[in-house]
């Protein structure tokens with residue numbers, strides 16, 4: 001099944017607006033993606049400046065325009081700040097499969113915000129995109145991420161590895 005993310009699927013929860021990323025988010029995204037606590041367990045090329053951040057935003061926007069992924073900014077309804085991001089990517093259409101990625105500013109950790117975003121995105125993935133499997137790869141020592149995934153009933157597949165990321169573990173959720 002192929003997907004179409006135009007118009008962008010803005011979603012709402014009790015405390016959050018999940019919306020498209022724009023160039024106006026560059027400063028906040030740079031702050032998030034260079035925050036030591038956020039990137040502690042995430043092995044990816046870091047952003048060095050705002051110009052690289054704008055290039056990243058451009059890349060994500062193209063991904064969404066081309067329906068290769070969908071990436072939401074998690075925005076607070078109370079102060080309209082960018083709190084984090086969440087996205088689905090690496091769609092495998094024959095298997096109705098996607099991978100989930102997520103990150104939240106430490107200022108908002110452990111207050112149920114990512115669980116609230118997950119509830120909405122998982123429901124969107126299973127109901128609107130007709131996914132059967134959503135997979136998260138997370139570092140084996142990332143206790144916060146593992147606690148979140150287990151709370152969401154993701155199941156560890158200890159034998160699976162993400163190519164190039166030996167310390168990451170696979171957690172999968174199948175649509176019941």
Ligand SMILES: CC(C)(COP(=O)(O)OP(=O)(O)OC[C@H]1O[C@@H](n2cnc3c(N)ncnc32)[C@H](O)[C@@H]1OP(=O)(O)O)[C@@H](O)C(=O)NCCC(=O)NCCS
Pocket residue numbers: 037038039041042102103104105108109110111112113114115116137138139142143144145146147148151
């Ligand atoms: C992983 C992350 C998104 C969790 O977000 P969060 O909003 O703090 O999570 P929630 O508040 O919704 O918590 C979900 C569950 O995980 C538990 N949890 C969250 N952080 C925890 C921690 N540091 N240690 C132990 N348990 C933790 C919560 O207690 C909750 O379980 P409970 O309801 O049974 O108490 C956040 O820690 C983060 O952004 N980390 C940095 C980025 C990252 O590692 N992303 C994942 C990449 S794969």
